[in-house]
Amino acid sequence: MTSPGPEREVNTDDETSESEPGTESGDSLSDVTIRRAERADLLEVLGIEKTCFTEPWPYTAFESFLDEPGFLVAVHEGNVVGYIVADVMPNHGRDLGHIKDIAVTPEARGIGLGRRLLQRGLVSLSFSGAALVKLEVRVGNEPALSLYRKMGFEPARRVPSYYADGEDALLMVLDVDAWQD
Numbered sequence: 001m002t003s004p005g006p007e008r009e010v011n012t013d014d015e016t017s018e019s020e021p022g023t024e025s026g027d028s029l030s031d032v033t034i035r036r037a038e039r040a041d042l043l044e045v046l047g048i049e050k051t052c053f054t055e056p057w058p059y060t061a062f063e064s065f066l067d068e069p070g071f072l073v074a075v076h077e078g079n080v081v082g083y084i085v086a087d088v089m090p091n092h093g094r095d096l097g098h099i100k101d102i103a104v105t106p107e108a109r110g111i112g113l114g115r116r117l118l119q120r121g122l123v124s125l126s127f128s129g130a131a132l133v134k135l136e137v138r139v140g141n142e143p144a145l146s147l148y149r150k151m152g153f154e155p156a157r158r159v160p161s162y163y164a165d166g167e168d169a170l171l172m173v174l175d176v177d178a179w180q181d
Contacts, residue, residue: 029111034120037071037083039063044080045073052103055164070097070124074104074113081108084121088128097122097130097176118151126176133176136162136169148172152179 037045042062049056062085065071070086082104088097099121104113125133136159137144153172162169 029113029116031076032081032108032111032113032116033075034072034117035075036069037062037066037073039066041073041080041083042066045083048080048083048103048105049101051105057101065100069128070099070121072117072120072124074108074117076108081105082113082117084117086121086125086133088125088130091132094131095129097125097128097133099133099135114147115151118147122151122174122176122179130176133174135172137172138163139168139170145170 042059045062046056046059049062062071065085065087068085068087070084070088072084073080074082083102084099085101086097086099088095090096099118102114102117102121104117122133133153134156135148135153137148139145139158151174153174156171156173159169159171161167
């Protein structure tokens with residue numbers, strides 16, 4: 001499947017531990033459910049996308065990933081508060097997972113939700129046969145870079161002017177078998 005544009009960097013601001021309250025009401029991860037995305041979630045996902053990114057994906061892009069096991073949403077009190085979009089492609093005998101988009105609403109940041117979405121996405125990609133997982137991230141997105149490094153992603157190469165505003169991307173890769181050990 002082709003992407004609707006440049007892949008996304010994480011937009012989660014997840015530098016705090018998972019046990020710290022991060023929302024205005026002091027909610028924690030125990031109040032959040034992560035599940036497969038459904039058609040009924042798409043308008044909320046699109047709303048988060050528009051809040052988090054200056055060049056949001058269109059509705060149809062998310063719609064095209066509905067059948068992917070790596071399209072997951074985080075739900076709190078009946079509302080979508082985050083999502084991850086990932087898929088798997090054949091790659092010369094070692095299937096390649098691709099984290100395409102991940103975001104958390106500003107109100108739900110700081111409780112480790114981005115990390116939890118990423119973990120669940122990686123598990124989904126692993127079950128779907130991915131041996132390696134790649135993602136692209138803005139070189140200036142320190143919260144995302146920190147999260148990815150903590151999860152075991154390693155920089156593979158810098159992609160000049162990857163984003164529409166001219167910022168470079170860092171291509172990062174994770175060996176799924178090493179991550180699971």
